[in-house]
Amino acid sequence: MNTEAPETTPEELDAVLRRAADAAPLYAALPAAERARALRAVADALDGAVDELVPVAMAEAHYPEARCRSELGRTTFQLRLFADVLEEGEYLEAMIDPADPDWGTPRPDVRRLLVPLGPVVVFGASNFPFAFSTAGGDSASALAAGCPVVVKAHPGHPELARRTADLVIAALADSEAPEGVFALVSGFEAGRRAVTHPLTRAVGFTGSIPGGRALYDLAVSRPEPIPFYGELGSVNPVFVTRAAMGARGEGILEGYAGSATMGSGQFCTKPGVVFVPEGAKLDALVDDLAARAAAPLLNDRVAEGFARGLDALAAHPATEVLVSGEETGQGRSPSLLRTDLDSLLEHSEDLLAECFGPATLVVTYPDERRLLEVGGVLRGQLTVTVHGEEDDPVAPALLALGASVAGRVVWNGWPTGVAVTHAMTHGGPYPATTAPSHTSVGSTAIRRFLRPVTYQSVPQPLLPPELRDGNPLAVPRRVNGGLPSE
Amino acid sequence: MNTEAPETTPEELDAVLRRAADAAPLYAALPAAERARALRAVADALDGAVDELVPVAMAEAHYPEARCRSELGRTTFQLRLFADVLEEGEYLEAMIDPADPDWGTPRPDVRRLLVPLGPVVVFGASNFPFAFSTAGGDSASALAAGCPVVVKAHPGHPELARRTADLVIAALADSEAPEGVFALVSGFEAGRRAVTHPLTRAVGFTGSIPGGRALYDLAVSRPEPIPFYGELGSVNPVFVTRAAMGARGEGILEGYAGSATMGSGQFCTKPGVVFVPEGAKLDALVDDLAARAAAPLLNDRVAEGFARGLDALAAHPATEVLVSGEETGQGRSPSLLRTDLDSLLEHSEDLLAECFGPATLVVTYPDERRLLEVGGVLRGQLTVTVHGEEDDPVAPALLALGASVAGRVVWNGWPTGVAVTHAMTHGGPYPATTAPSHTSVGSTAIRRFLRPVTYQSVPQPLLPPELRDGNPLAVPRRVNGGLPSE
Structure with missing residues (x-):
């Protein structure tokens, strides 16, 4: 065909x-x-x-x-x-x-x-x-x-x-x-x-x-x-506040896994990096992703580009592989990696590169006020997502960070699935768009x-x-x- | 100073x-x-x-x-x-x-x-x-x-x-x-x-x-x-239909001389080229421009650039100098050149180059329907001006030509003087703007x-x-x- x-x-x-x-x-x-x-x-x-x-x-x-x-x-x-x-x-x-x-x-x-x-x-x-x-x-x-x-x-x-x-x-x-x-x-x-x-x-x-x-x-x-x-391109960062993780962490990570693997992770709006508090329980997320079946990628060129990007991320000294996706006759199963906030800030160019396909990076942070430092290393984004509580003290600053680098700011939802409507923005500063x-x-x-x-x-x-x-x-x-x- | x-x-x-x-x-x-x-x-x-x-x-x-x-x-x-x-x-x-x-x-x-x-x-x-x-x-x-x-x-x-x-x-x-x-x-x-x-x-x-x-x-x-x-940059062409020239040619050319020499011709909206029917009487325009006093240019760089541009235009085999402006201690007096439509179409790159300063080009045309051919050689413009009569058969096509290459289309007026208002456009396709x-x-x-x-x-x-x-x-x-x- x-x-x-x-x-x-x-x-x-x-x-x-x-x-x-x-x-x-x-x-x-x-x-x-x-x-x-x-x-x-x-x-x-x-x-x-x-x-x-x-x-x-x-x-x-x-x-x-x-x-x-x-x-x-x-x-x-x-x-x-x-x-x-x-x-x-x-x-x-x-x-x-x-x-x-x-x-x-x-x-x-x-x-x-x-x-x-x-x-x-x-x-x-x-x-x-x-x-x-x-x-x-x-x-x-x-x-x-x-x-x-x-x-x-x-x-x-x-x-x-x-x-x-x-x-x-x-x-x-x-x-x-x-x-x-x-x-x-x-x-x-x-x-x-x-x-x-x-x-x-x-x-x-x-x-x-x-x-x-x-x-x-x-x-x-x-x-x-x-x-x-x-x-x-865009890595579409997701920030999960400490309060949100405490209140409904399991549901958030379940939603995250679904959004990140939709279309085998081949969406421009795939959430490629999620920030969670240190100590957050990731077992369910690991199990969820490890259990997901392999799915084919779009074509050989995408598959090769993805493999190169994932290998570089996995080989980076600042990352740890939590789920190692496999290439089977059926395609690729999802991968999950982890790093910490300091490493991300230090190696942002490597760790925030878009990896188009089923792989995402969890970043653990010590103090949620320090999430605002990410604004200094983020390039232009299609979306920034915040999972928080309405009275979260850090929420206004995270939303403002989102508006300063992205075309769309999502609250307690997922960036995949761009509504076709009047008020939608699917855009943002370079390299999200030109x-x-x-x-x-x-x-x-x-x-x-x-x-x-x-x-x-x-x-x-x-x-x-x-x-x-x-x-x-x-x-x-x-x-x-x-x-x-x- | x-x-x-x-x-x-x-x-x-x-x-x-x-x-x-x-x-x-x-x-x-x-x-x-x-x-x-x-x-x-x-x-x-x-x-x-x-x-x-x-x-x-x-x-x-x-x-x-x-x-x-x-x-x-x-x-x-x-x-x-x-x-x-x-x-x-x-x-x-x-x-x-x-x-x-x-x-x-x-x-x-x-x-x-x-x-x-x-x-x-x-x-x-x-x-x-x-x-x-x-x-x-x-x-x-x-x-x-x-x-x-x-x-x-x-x-x-x-x-x-x-x-x-x-x-x-x-x-x-x-x-x-x-x-x-x-x-x-x-x-x-x-x-x-x-x-x-x-x-x-x-x-x-x-x-x-x-x-x-x-x-x-x-x-x-x-x-x-x-x-x-x-x-x-822009040459801001002005088209004068045969009917308009017949009805009020003298007034149009007087207005043209005023607009073209305003600020010593140093406006981005200076009309740099005017199309008039063959046989139009240009004596009054020539006398008007020849009688205008020299005025200083903005600075030496502008004066040198203008002299270079004007010399090239005057030396072009397809042009004839009607008024030869002079450089005096007081500055530059206006110049006027002439060519015909066929020459303009053939040498458009040379003859439609912006000449920033007090010089303009008259183009005589045989048949006003042929003015539409100018659309094929005009680059993007800030303005296009049409002087016509309301029932001029060529007027709708000339206005459409203007809208196809320029940000502003002026009727029976002059492009200099950009109104600061809501509906104004001071722009246009390249090289008028980027x-x-x-x-x-x-x-x-x-x-x-x-x-x-x-x-x-x-x-x-x-x-x-x-x-x-x-x-x-x-x-x-x-x-x-x-x-x-x-």
Whole structure:
């Protein structure tokens, strides 16, 4: 099944991007309601093909059926959420400041809205063959924004990418989206060329730090640099206060084991390190992880990278192996390591490196006030989690530490499972992402592919309808800086 | 008067950034209303020192008194506008999505708001010693966002930078802002080091394409890249349709001459190229520009760069010199060159290079439909201007061309004079800026220095007050994706 797709040639890639660039103004000019209809048609097509797509995903990504079905459900939910966002219209950030001779500085009539950037190249992720790949969040938000999308298929699921793309292309064509608004390309070199192609206007990427950084470097060293939205890596620290461990330690560690091994630990939001008080009983956690069956990893490259990272961690003089996961014919079983707070602070670069797969590190701390020192060695994170009691004296400082380094702060829960909702942030300072002001999950992910344009003193009939007096499209608008209203 | 400031040493710079980083969490924690008060105190201090500051600006930037006074007025207006933005609170983009078991994907309680990035380095611009320098738009928006600011003084106005910084620092101290929240550094190497310093979290820059690109390259090649908001260069094309030229050509060309020579042509928004129909009478324009007196340029570096650019343009086989500006003891008088549309399309790279100073290019076109071909050779622009009649058949396409390459589209007006208002965009695709999704003028400029954080399942007393039930701070919030309300 894992048939390698043929590499897209430079000539083919150029033709794909030319078609995307030709489609860009036509697609941007489609009324938002029609783009919403097109996104729903894509969602319907994918849902209708669930029985065809899920077996392909299972075979290529080595995930169980339930996981594949729920991930596809999340993907089509996401497409429909962006359709809702388009119909609601606030994403346009329309603003009208009428001319005002008393404003304090000269003020003609100025009216602003967001417009699409143009062709976007999306790199599919290995670990979410649906939700962060061909028709995943980057594609959905770019298409919603009005940008053509060229997906670079992940080599780990080429057949799923092809079948998904075929369905997307057919659904868009049925919705009268212009030809060329969506395409799939394959191959390492084609991906690099797509990032540097002069017609590409932005890039969305989910993957490893080295891979993402290499492509980011290409995007920013172009003669005309373009935005590169990369979601790279995170160790997603979990802090368990002494009070929380005392009150419900067993349940917390059980939850931790579940979150850390979900999808064989191949989530960007896997909790990779958990801080517990010295003396905390870890026997149940050790037994729990040791009893878990081996599960296959995504592909050989992931398996090799994981083995290298785990070996380095296990060989580090500051760590002790509590559970030594095994590689069997069925895949990898989970590993658990331990260190102490002082060692972590001293060797943070080694011990806080992301180890993508089923391995986690327990860090024991003597005094919970000293947990705040971790803020000094943590790099940017997607998430920070705190398990505490409401009256824990250290809780406010730990939450503040979380907000200072991460895009999401979780209380008494787990970072895996990113809710697809308006207020979600799946982002954070580098290396969590290459663009800390943005998110790749949630309705505000659409912003990444838009830019503002201001119309100054443009007469009514020549304005975009979204900005005309009388608001014929009933989009929410801020007038004179007030709150948006229709 | 033009006393070069001593170069900030690496040790001094490090100390400045450490103080800024120490101040960052304290300053971020100040209630928005107190930050607003601090910004107003800065504005009051600068307004109160107008009679001290204006002579320094006149001496260092070689601008007339009226220009300096109005630029200072614009600067303090801008500081007060950001104070208003803080009090209004929508800039926080607060969102609340309560837990919802029927949401379609798992949805715990998630609440989002924007938080400051941390220490920001701002590079003062040569041509706006007040409005885009020490206490200019980048500093005002970063301080409003809650970020400490380290300004790299422009060598063209070191004394004004020092005096302005002293006033800012004193006013912030009086407002009980934490020590270290604002500082001034000097010197080329100090500027480079500030961009690569590990504690710097973002950079704001206004200046030339080569200077800005060099610093951008440093920012994006750091081990941990940071956002670089550079406003670099633009030729700000002006299209005059045949009908507009016929109806009111003389007035248009008079307005053009005024806009193009404002501030000796040293505005980023100077219209550098104007498209007029073949046969348009240019005599009045030629006489107007030839009669204008020489005015001094900002400094020797600008004067040398301008002379080089103008010489290259004048020596180009495709151009003809209509007015040959002179260099006198008083400065430079304006130059005017001409070419035709075919030559422009063929030699666009040479003929559409920004020539910073009092020189502009007239391009004659045969058929106004052919103006749309210019879209194929224009790089990203701050502005595109169209002079037309409302029923001009080509007007909609020219406005669309403008929106496709520029951040602002001006109708029957001039791009110089950027209104400080909510709906303004002073930005555009590269090389107009290095961050097309943002603006450096207007109230949304604050976004550049903020990033989202989502709180998941955090109990009421541990939430930031902006996100608590009951909305104790009365900030506008979107609940369940609805429109913001208090």
